Amino acid sequence: MRGNAFEAKVKGDGGTELLRLLHERMGEGAEPPGQAPTPDLAAAGPEGRAARTALALREATEAGGWALLDHPMLALEVAGSPAYLEPDAVVVHPDGRWTVVEIKSFPMIDAAADPSKVGAAARQSAVYVLALERVAVLTKGASVDHSVLLVCPRDFSNLPTASVVDVRKQLAVTRRQLTRLSRIEDIADELPPGTTFDLDGQSGASLATAVEAVPAVYAPECLAACELAFHCRGRAREQGTVTALGRSLRGELGSLTTVEEVLAAARGESGDPADPTVAAVRRAAALRAEAGAPCH
Amino acid sequence: MSLIATLARLEAVESGRAQPLATVRHRHLSERPLVFVPLTTAGEAGAPLGALVGTDRNAPTLLVVPQPRDRDLRFTFLADLAEAVLPYLDAYAADIELTERSETDPETGKKTKVEVELCADAPQLIVPGRAGVDFVRLLGRSMRFRRTAEQDPDAPYPAPPRVPLLGRWFTHYAERARTPGAALLLAATDLLNRHWATGQSSLEDQHLGALLAWIDPPAGEPGAEAALRAELARGADGQLLCPPAGPATDPAFDNRLLAPAVERYDRARQALQAAEDGLAADDRLGQLTAAEREIRRLLAAQLMPTWSAVWRALDLLRELPEGDRAAARWTSDRWSFTGHRDRITAGEPPQPRRDDAVTAATKLLRRERAQAELEAGEALDDPLVMAGRRLSGEAFAGEVVEVTPAWSESKRPSPRPLLTLRTDDAPHLAEGAKVYRSLDGKPQKAEFVAYEPGGALVLRVLDKMGRAKDPAPGSVPEKGDRICWTLFEHEQRGAPKLPDPEATPWTHGGPPGAATAEQPDAPTPEDLL
Numbered sequence: 057m058r059g060n061a062f063e064a065k066v067k068g069d070g071g072t073e074l075l076r077l078l079h080e081r082m083g084e085g086a087e088p089p090g091q092a093p094t095p096d097l098a099a100a101g102p103e104g105r106a107a108r109t110a111l112a113l114r115e116a117t118e119a120g121g122w123a124l125l126d127h128p129m130l131a132l133e134v135a136g137s138p139a140y141l142e143p144d145a146v147v148v149h150p151d152g153r154w155t156v157v158e159i160k161s162f163p164m165i166d167a168a169a170d171p172s173k174v175g176a177a178a179r180q181s182a183v184y185v186l187a188l189e190r191v192a193v194l195t196k197g198a199s200v201d202h203s204v205l206l207v208c209p210r211d212f213s214n215l216p217t218a219s220v221v222d223v224r225k226q227l228a229v230t231r232r233q234l235t236r237l238s239r240i241e242d243i244a245d246e247l248p249p250g251t252t253f254d255l256d257g258q259s260g261a262s263l264a265t266a267v268e269a270v271p272a273v274y275a276p277e278c279l280a281a282c283e284l285a286f287h288c289r290g291r292a293r294e295q296g297t298v299t300a301l302g303r304s305l306r307g308e309l310g311s312l313t314t315v316e317e318v319l320a321a322a323r324g325e326s327g328d329p330a331d332p333t334v335a336a337v338r339r340a341a342a343l344r345a346e347a348g349a350p351c352h
Numbered sequence: 353m354s355l356i357a358t359l360a361r362l363e364a365v366e367s368g369r370a371q372p373l374a375t376v377r378h379r380h381l382s383e384r385p386l387v388f389v390p391l392t393t394a395g396e397a398g399a400p401l402g403a404l405v406g407t408d409r410n411a412p413t414l415l416v417v418p419q420p421r422d423r424d425l426r427f428t429f430l431a432d433l434a435e436a437v438l439p440y441l442d443a444y445a446a447d448i449e450l451t452e453r454s455e456t457d458p459e460t461g462k463k464t465k466v467e468v469e470l471c472a473d474a475p476q477l478i479v480p481g482r483a484g485v486d487f488v489r490l491l492g493r494s495m496r497f498r499r500t501a502e503q504d505p506d507a508p509y510p511a512p513p514r515v516p517l518l519g520r521w522f523t524h525y526a527e528r529a530r531t532p533g534a535a536l537l538l539a540a541t542d543l544l545n546r547h548w549a550t551g552q553s554s555l556e557d558q559h560l561g562a563l564l565a566w567i568d569p570p571a572g573e574p575g576a577e578a579a580l581r582a583e584l585a586r587g588a589d590g591q592l593l594c595p596p597a598g599p600a601t602d603p604a605f606d607n608r609l610l611a612p613a614v615e616r617y618d619r620a621r622q623a624l625q626a627a628e629d630g631l632a633a634d635d636r637l638g639q640l641t642a643a644e645r646e647i648r649r650l651l652a653a654q655l656m657p658t659w660s661a662v663w664r665a666l667d668l669l670r671e672l673p674e675g676d677r678a679a680a681r682w683t684s685d686r687w688s689f690t691g692h693r694d695r696i697t698a699g700e701p702p703q704p705r706r707d708d709a710v711t712a713a714t715k716l717l718r719r720e721r722a723q724a725e726l727e728a729g730e731a732l733d734d735p736l737v738m739a740g741r742r743l744s745g746e747a748f749a750g751e752v753v754e755v756t757p758a759w760s761e762s763k764r765p766s767p768r769p770l771l772t773l774r775t776d777d778a779p780h781l782a783e784g785a786k787v788y789r790s791l792d793g794k795p796q797k798a799e800f801v802a803y804e805p806g807g808a809l810v811l812r813v814l815d816k817m818g819r820a821k822d823p824a825p826g827s828v829p830e831k832g833d834r835i836c837w838t839l840f841e842h843e844q845r846g847a848p849k850l851p852d853p854e855a856t857p858w859t860h861g862g863p864p865g866a867a868t869a870e871q872p873d874a875p876t877p878e879d880l881l
Contacts, residue, residue: 059395163398165493166705211873212398212494276553286584293365293576301361302553308358315362322359340355340743347739348375 059161063144066159066207066216070094071124071145074157077218078147078205086150089122097128102140105129110191116148117198123148130187136239143184147205154192155201156184164208164217174221177206182226186234202227243270275303309333354740360549368574370548370567375736377672378546379535380682382476385666386440387412389480389658390487391651392599393420394606398490400429401601402651405436409663414655418617418647423509430495431512438514441521444475445693474536474682474689477525478666480560480597480658481541487599488537489526495519496702497872507872520702524692527703531719533681533726536688540665541597547672551575559583560661561594568668597658609650617643675733676793681726704870709861710853717847725844732790738836742777749836750775752829753808759821767823771811772804779839781809787837791816791827795842811837 066074075089095112099105109128116123125146131138145157158181162173181204192198202224210217251266252258258266267287274288274297282288292300296314299306310333312318321327322341327334360371390403399420406412413436417429448469455466479485496519498511525537545557550566557563561582566575582594591609592602601610620640627633707715731738731747741747750773759765781787781800788795794816801810818824829835850856854863 161395165490213873276555279555296365298362300553301358301365301551302555305358308355315365318359318362319366336355336743337359340359343739343743344356344359344736347735 062161062209062214062216063159065214067126067145071126073216074145074207075122075124075147077207077216078155078157081205081218081220082155082201082203086122092122092124093119094124094126097125102129103131106131106140110194113146113148113154113191113198114195117152117154117195120152121150130184130191132183132187132190134234135237135243136241141184141187143181146184146188152197153199153201154188156181156188156204157207158184158204159207159216162208163211164219165211167217167219169206169208169219174206178204178221178223179226179230181206181221182223182230185223185227186230273299275299276301277303309337312337354743356736356740356743357549361551364549364566364575365551368551368576369569370550370575372547373549373736374547374672374730374734376675376678376734377669378675378678378730378733378737379533379538379543379669380476380674380678380685381535381666381669382473385476385478386437387478387659387662387666388437388484388488389597389655389662390484390491390599391601391655392487393417394601394603396420398487398494400426400491402648402655403429403433404652404655404659405433407440409659412659414648414652416644416648416651418644419614419621427509427512427515430491430515430518434512434514434518437518437521441475444471444473444689447472448690469690469694471686471690471693474686476535477537478662479537479539480662481558482539483599484597485526485529485537485539488522488529492519492522492524492526493705494873496523497870499872504872516702517696520696521692523703524688528685528688531688532723533729534685534688534722535678535682536685540662543669544665547669550579552579556583560597560658560665564661564664564668568664594657595654597661598655601654605650605654610647613643613647613650617647619643675730677729677733681729684722701870710850710856713850713860717850721844721847724840728838728840728842728844731838731840732842738838741838741840742779742836745778745780746840747836747838748775748777748779749834750777750809752831752833752835755828755831758812765821767813767817767821767828769813769817769823769828770801771798771813771829772808773811773835773837774808779837781839785839786814787811787839788842789835789837790842796827798837 070091071094072091075092079086079088093116095116097105097108097112099108106129109125109130112123112125112128116125125148127142127144128146130141130143132141133139143156144159147155147157149155158177160173160177162169185200185202185204188200192200203220203222205218206221207216207218209215247269251269253263253266255263267284272284272288272291274285274292276289278285278288289300296316298309298313298315298318306313309318311331312321312327312333317326318337321334322337324338327337329335329338357373360373364371384407386405386407387409388403388405391401393399393401400417401420402414402416404412404414413432415429415432415436417425419425449472450467451470452465453468454463456463477488479488495511495515498516498519499507500513500516501507501510502513503516504510528534529537541558541560541563544560544563544567545554548567550557550563552562552566556579559579559582562579565578565582569575569578585593586604587593589608590604592604595605596602617640620636620643624633624636624640627636731741738747738749742749752771753774754772756770756772758768758770760768779787783800783802785800787798787800789798790796796816797814798811799814801812803809813823813828817827856863
């Protein structure tokens with residue numbers, strides 16, 4: 057696909073073009089890289105590749121020159137189990153700084169790209185920075201840049217252009233989320249013994265039961281990110297939770313968490329009139345009826 | 353989302369049908385809008401794949417790029433698009449009325465009336481969704497700096513003659529769409545969402561098919577089920593029954609139907625180029641035409657459901673009566689169209705890639721003003737919108753229980769009657785706060801005096817009562833009148849003027865330098881557009 061073709065083009069010729077862009081945007085007076093070593097990171101299995109990457113990073117930092125690591129492998133502990141991550145590239149600066157490079161195929165038109173896509177790229181890169189930091193603390197003289205280089209096609213062409221993206225905010229958010237995640241073992245402990253999500257070797261019905269066993273907190277944002285979103289949405293609608301209509305409703309409606317409760321409170325059938333939410337909902341319903349919205 | 357809109361959504365969940373959020377239509381709809389449904393190529397951000405365009409719902413023009421990676425075919429598409437859109441725009445540009453506008457004489461500083469042209473109506477573009485508006489902007493950006501062979505004989509890939517002009521119009525329309533309340537370029541989903549609340553989230557409301565399923569479900573079917581079908585249901589061939597409204601296409605369509613068809617087209621084209629004699633060429637040309645026809649058929653099948661959906665949305669919206677102030681806002685759209693028409697006639701260069709500081713500041717000011725005007729206008733046009741403002745304490749409706757004549761304490765006393773009102777609303781009133789009501793379409797101002805022990809509130813009416821000692825008849829409310837007062841102003845005051853461009857301080861970009869003509873994008877072998 058175009059994305060892969062573009063990445064190959066950016067990294068072609070030993071990464072000269074990529075390093076030139078990086079030096080131009082965040083070189084800070086260092087010597088231009090020209091041709092830089094690109095260590096071989098091949099190894100068996102993700103652990104092997106992660107170890108090989110750590111070694112290559114240490115060697116490059118000690119060497120004190122530019123180095124380009126193409127598709128390094130990084131490990132990060134997520135909810136108690138290791139996850140392996142593969143950034144597009146990591147560049148080692150002569151002063152021991154490491155910079156994550158993210159190559160995307162969406163265009164930067166007049167030096168501006170689609171904000172939602174840039175945001176997604178920044179969140180993705182922040183995870184790489186976090187994983188790199190685990191390696192950097194074990195490496196003498198190394199530090200990880202909290203800005204990443206985003207490389208995109210320029211305007212309507214296939215020529216690369218780059219922009220420095222500050223990911224400190226995304227880093228803080230990801231860090232906090234990672235510490236808050238429930239450990240996988242804790243989640244597994246709550247499931248009935250023998251539950252499996254294996255697609256082969258069990259019927260559709262038993263797979264559905266297994267999925268049902270895991271509680272989910274659905275919000276409309278899930279639709280953009282998760283394949284189970286329609287399943288969770290169906291369940292949330294069955295239960296009549298107001299969050300299925302948007303996260304902000306939860307804050308607005310306070311203790312009234314289901315559609316039924318809110319409407320009953322609005323009609324004056326239930327709810328404590330002293331509760332400010334109930335009073336507000338009743339007032340809103342009265343005003344809406346007065347203004348001519350059809351009642352039923 | 354206000355609590356009233358939230359409540360409407362919850363009612364929609366319960367009843368299985370969308371609930372009204374407005375009693376009038378808050379956007380002007382043209383008698384003869386141009387509907388534009390574009391598709392883009394997957395993975396080639398911005399390369400057009402095809403489009404349906406036209407003003408007649410029964411006879412759309414289908415434009416197709418059989419091989420989106422081919423520059424010549426893309427240019428053909430854009431040229432055809434220009435042929436479909438520009439005559440529509442030109443028809444409106446020619447029909448003018450004369451009107452007066454006051455202009456300041458640069459030498460004397462006096463205001464004088466000048467007679468100017470204003471287009472009698474403006475062309476209106478409707479796209480299915482917000483992504484469509486962005487795509488119009490993208491197309492505009494890609495086309496407006498192109499050079500035609502006439503402008504630049506040395507251009508390596510000259511654009512077809514009318515393409516740069518279409519780029520400038522698309523850019524203008526997309527830019528105007530950022531002004532709140534403007535109606536030159538509208539997204540069908542935005543229009544529907546303004547007027548109805550569905551039983552789903554605002555994210556899901558971006559799906560035109562699902563949205564229509566809630567607003568106008570097939571007889572007897574609950575909206576949620578109809579919407580789910582619009583989102584997910586696939587036919588026996590694995591294709592969505594309600595294809596996405598674009599510009600992005602469904603991956604299943606790209607992989608299973610489109611990719612093989614484009615490949616057949618490529619093969620047929622190569623075969624034609626390799627043909628050695630006329631007879632074989634004729635035969636292969638036939639194959640190429642057949643391959644192209646197949647792609648046209650596929651794209652038409654993807655586009656037609658969206659095309660009908662946009663027209664159905666327009667039908668639904670036309671059932672609502674147009675708000676008075678929506679019609680007034682359309683006049684500023686007409687001014688905007690006339691202004692751009694004049695800039696093009698005057699031979700001004702295309703809009704720059706980036707606005708300079710002064711232009712950007714002016715645009716921002718105008719949009720803020722338009723936003724405030726829109727909010728006030730919608731509330732005044734529509735009791736259901738006003739209900740939301742009343743709930744938030746920005747307006748209140750009450751019955752006049754007493755009118756006390758009073759006068760100001762100046763040498764020539766003017767009427768300043770006091771009104772006592774009883775209201776169930778809870779406005780956020782501080783002492784001396786100004787409130788406004790609509791009197792024959794003009795705002796009348798009053799100030800809040802105090803609360804009476806019983807909870808009634810006292811207002812002092814300040815203007816619109818004539819010059820005489822006694823107020824003009826009908827200008828002061830009478831006992832028993834029910835009146836809605838607002839805490840926000842009905843009309844926006846003019847913003848403070850920005851300094852002349854020559855006097856712009858360096859902190860704000862400085863005086864404009866010599867106008868440098870924008871260069872066209874340098875062509876590269878792998879251009880997308």
